Amino acid sequence: MFTTFRGGQSGGWKVTSITRVKGETLPKVEALSVISSDAIALPLLPAQTSWRLAGVASHLRYTEKEEREKLIAVQAALGRSEATHAALIPIRKSAAWWELTQEERRKIFEDKSHHIADTLKFLPAIARQLFHARDLGMPFDFLTWFEFAPEHASLFDELVGVLRATEEWTFVEREVDIRVVREV
Template identity: 40%
Template sequence: MTEIGAPNPRTTTFIGGSEGEWAVTSQRMLLGPPIAAVSRVAMVSGNSPAAPDAAWILRGVATNDRYTMSDEKTSLLERQAPIGRPEATRAALILLKKTPDWWAMTQDERRAVLEEHIT
């Protein structure tokens, strides 16, 4: 349990700019306003302060796999290398801004929207 006011250990900060361990090979917008194009992304555990050359800073919190079915989770765990290991060479950062309309949908409706965007 995290005490009130303490940093959330599941928070991750993504910093888009010209530095970072991840090279950006493709960047596209499906819906909504685009974010600035960058060549690299740094991923930092915690709520990192601003970086001088950052085009953007995104913060998020890892949550449970609420849209993943048990067979999908098993399959993913068998194949994917955790971030930070040498064999983890590719990643996708999918930005979602969740509105009150999103939260008004049922769990299966939200999953259907995610599936539509991912495919």
């Protein structure tokens, strides 16, 4: 199942900001559409879509069984009615990251950066899903999608601050932070 994020003039989410964190940004748009389907969703008309990013939810690649069980026990599902705020954060990591073995990446991901252990405290207030895009020819390796209630916006800012302060983040060469609110 593919998930396509389309930035354009209309969509279910109103874009409140697009911030370049590292590397090249994405063009400003008014809205974001999130479409899940068996194929990558193509734009209806080029004038309505400024950019399109697609990814696929996959198995957890750097997570051990005990960590997975802890995540499952506390994570919230996407689409909760109170989660009217969201963020799409596409990330591309450096060639140096991809030259590491899976085991070396795991050591940086959890043993040094504590990606899972340090972020469990933000769940279930913040629901999240990682989409892999590297093998789809996208300009980003990962598309991270987060949903949260308005009262948890500062908690979300704290979460991304924690992640950006890790050794793992030193391998990020491009990151864009797109904040949205659900259109009613």
